[in-house]
Amino acid sequence: MLKALRAFKECKATKALRAFKERKATKALREFKESKATKALREFKAYKVTKALREFKAYKATKALRAYKAFKATKDLKEFREPKAIKDLREFKAYKAIKDLKEFKVSKATKDLKVLKAYKATKALKEFKAHKVTKDLKEFRAFKVTKDHREFKAYKVLKAL
Structure with missing residues (x-):
């Protein structure tokens, strides 16, 4: 009976060990495959992104080159067709328009500044006058009260004599 029990325990232990090793091996294999x-x-995504980027840059470069060539061709054609006097006149008009606009902006800004300063000055003067009037009125009232009080005391003293 003892032998059978020992054999049963050994069999159970080896089964458990084998099952544990199998689980561990399958887990490690699964993790390896997943990684x-x-x-x-x-790597595939990185390759795909870099390939797409390379293709986009190449497309963009060729498009820019085509646009530059078209622009240069039209510019050369315009310069060839347009007489120098007309070109100079157009440049002068553009320069004059920009200059007039700048002068207008500067004059408007200075005018606005002058108006603002004048408004602030008149506002400050009004506030100062109002403050001075109220201050003078308070001083006058205080002076009148003290004067009346002194006269009343003097009158009382004279009356008491």
């Missing part, structure tokens, strides 16, 4: 798959996916 390999994610690494491959990451």
Whole structure:
């Protein structure tokens, strides 16, 4: 009976050990496969992004080159067709318009500043006058009260004599 019990325990222990090793091996294999798959996916995405970026840059460069060539061709054609006097006149008009606009902005800004300063000055003067009037009135009232009080005391003293 003892032997059978020992054999049963050993059998159970070896089964548990084997099951544990199998689970551990399958888990490690699964993790390895997942990491390999994610690494491959990451590399593929990076390759795809860089390829798309390269293609986009090439497309953009060719488009810009085409646009520049078209612009240069039209510019050369305009210069060839347009007489110098007309070109100079157009440049002068543009310069004059910009100059007039700048002068207008400067004059308007200075005018606004002068108006603002004048408004602030009149406002400050009004406030000062109002403050001075109220201050003078308070002083006058205080003086009148003290004067009346002194006269009343003097009158009382004279009356008491």
